[in-house]
Amino acid sequence: MTDLFTLDAEVRTDLGKGASRRLRHANKVPAILYGENQEPVSLTLEHKNVYRAQQEEAFYSHVLTLNVDGKAVECLIKDMQRHPYKDVIMHLDFIRIDAKHAVHANVPVHFLNEDVAAKTGAKIAHHINEIAVTCLPKDLPEFIEVDLADLELGQTLHLSDVKLPAGVTSDELAKGESHDQAVVTANAPKGKASDDEAAEEDTAE
Structure with a gap:
């Protein structure tokens, strides 16, 4: 390669x-x-x-x-x-x-264990497919891994939840907390929320 x-x-x-x-x-x-x-x-x-x-x-x-x-x-x-x-x-x-000067680059995201997260019934939604980073050329990763094995139903992972390689920083996070972008969400399947609400109503009655 x-x-x-x-x-x-x-x-x-x-x-x-x-x-x-x-x-x-x-x-x-x-x-x-x-x-x-x-x-x-x-x-x-x-x-x-x-x-x-x-x-x-x-x-x-x-x-x-x-x-x-x-x-x-x-x-x-x-x-x-x-x-x-x-x-x-x-x-x-x-x-x-x-080699001595930092570079800015967009690095692709690889989502790991998406099938594990999907077993909860979640519909996985990718909000971004690459992350803008700054680093020295020697530290530039070919891709960034985001592990979804522990992603819970309804949970959203943000940039601040992503572990970046050593020497690599997020350009968006460097702008402040308001730029903490959503990366991926485990959405509840359609109808699940209403079913839960119905169950709660039955219990109340």
């Missing part, structure tokens, strides 16, 4: 919509590399290599290596434009990183 996160790129000087259209016809993807107080660089990558790499979930939160005309540059993918109906990648934005 490691090779998928190393992509060859060429610097391009032929810019503009017409140039980008010609690149796509040649099965290449126009891209731009920026960040770390350096000048942006326009690039070209092979579409087949990018397409294969982006099929891996970790591609979007993994430190990537671009071989730019033979020079290795570490970066993160910041944006990807796709064709509205064709299975084609139209453009990529990469941002340079430095």
